[in-house]
Amino acid sequence: MRLARRYLAVALGIWLTILFFCYDKINFDNSKHDSPVELVWWSRDMSWSHDEVRQCGIHTCRISNKRSRLPMSRGVLFYGSNVKTGDFPLPRSKHQVWALLHEESPRNAPFVSNVEFLRHFHFTSTFSRFSNFPLTTQYLPSGQALTSKDYYVPFAGKSKYAYRPSPSVVFLQSDCDTMSGREDYVKELMKHLSIDSYGSCLRNKDLPESLQKDYLNNLYSPELLRFLSEYKFMIAFENAACPDYITEKFWRPLIMGVVPIYFGSPTIKDWQPNKKSAVFVNDFPNPRELAKFLTELGENQVKYDSYRQHKLNWRNPISNKNLLHNLVTRRYHISDSSPGASLFEKFECAVCYHVINTARDVMADRRHYNCPLEPEYAHLEDGKMPQNVADWRSMMEVGQCQAKILDEFFHRNHSFNEADFEAELNRRMESNQCK
Known part of the structure; x- marks a missing residue:
């Protein structure tokens, strides 16, 4: 017992x-x-101190750019335009999520578009609809901006017989060297059509004095929109042709009630307000045929206004269900001025949620950025190529080689610097191993 x-x-x-x-x-x-989940920005370009605790819905995260916080961090944030090929946090911890924010085309970071680079990231935010945090319609302020008549000018007001300017086409661009061959195409189109060009590219007219100061940072200013709305057509060429890469160049003329002459995203018809909202350059074999079409369209009110149903059809102004759904469900757009609505804050909270709630075995693939490695450009007369297409093609080939090197270095999981990277890149280029 x-x-x-x-x-x-x-x-x-x-x-x-x-x-x-x-x-x-x-x-x-x-x-x-x-304790707050920690995230760290990995960027030397953030010269200021950034360290704050943010409430992201029911989750709390501490976001910092202090590299000393890396061992405690569960997520590492990269901004694509500022990524340096010799600056990555290696050796990489298995518990850390890598997240990439890159809303630009591949022109300033050509290695980003390659799957060899993308597959090392758990979370992405790009213009592609297939990224984790898509920015496809970020430059469209709202559906109401498309349907509003704030800047609408009737057909008669745009006519060459009225008090409006006589040319029917406007071009406003200051980036004169693009992957899409924009300048070369417009130069040929000018041979067949009167075009008012106000930017530094092919400029033949000056903006009103009140608009000349810093218009590039005020692309949606009411004064500029009212001035441009007097035209029937606006040339809207993206600087690169990537699926879902759509900037203000497409949305701004639609907001004004001006018909875009568009070249860029091959998926653009998935996003236009109605089945016929823009004139697409790819529908024509060359600038000459496009000019003929624009001349006829610009003289026929019924046909011209059929491209502006988002302004004129008050019963059903936007018929594109895909666009309507996106406007309701998207998580970021440029006109949102509410607290915490900036792109970087939205991205930080999206990564915060992802780190806490999502498995680590899901990685990005090519669709998360989705740009062709061979630059696409608008077709010119007689099969000619844009002047700088060879340079852009060479740049993308180097970017592909950079991505392959980074892929190998990431798999080794040992620290390396810019000198190490450049030495390997030069070795491969000299031995012709970058093809």
Whole structure:
């Protein structure tokens, strides 16, 4: 009996010890859980100190650009335009999520578009609809901006016989060297059509004095929109032709009630307000045929206004269900001025949520950025190529080589610097291993 009591006492002691240990462990885990999840920006270009605790819905994250916080961080944030090929946090911890924000085309970081680079990221935010945090319609302020008549000018007001300017086409661009061959195409189109060009590219007219100062940072200013709305057509060429890469060049003329002459995203028809909202350069074999079409369209009010149903059809101004759904579900757009609505803050909270709730085995693929490695450009007369197409093709080939090197370095998981990277890139280029 005494022996039984002794065993019972020992068992009870062991049970209490286990219970105490588990209670202490549970409290420890809870204290860790109650601490903010840490994310760190990996960018030398952030010269200012950034370290704050942010509430992202039900989750709390600490976001910092202090590299000393890397061991405690569960997510590392990269801004694509500022990524340096010799600056990555290696060796890489298995528990850390890598997240990429890159809303630009591949012109300033050509290695980003390659799957060899993308597949090392758990989370992406790009213009592609297939990224984790898509920015496809970020430059469209709202559906109401498309349907509003704030800048609408009737056909008669745009006519060459009215008080409006006589040319029917406007070009406003200051980036004169693009992957899409924009300048070369417009130069040929000018041979067949009167075009008012106000930017530094092919300029033949000056903007009103009140608009000349810093118009590039005020692309949606009411004064500029009213001035441009007097034209029937506006040339809207993206600087690169990538699926879902759609900038203000497409949305701004639609907001004004001007018909875009568009070249760029091959998926653009998935996003236009109605089946016929723009004139697409790819529908014509060359600038000459496009000019003929624009001349006829610009003289026929019924046909011209059929491209402006988002302004004129008050019952059903936007028939594109894909666009309507996107306007309701998208998580970021440029006109959102509410607290925490900036692109970087939205991205940070999206990564915060992802780090806490999503498995680590899902990685990005090519569709998360989705730009062709061979630059696409608008077709010119007699099969001619844009002047700088060879340079852009060479740049993308180098970008592909850079991505392959980074892929190998990431798999080795050892620290490397810019000199190491450049040495390997030069070696491969000299030995013709970059093809």
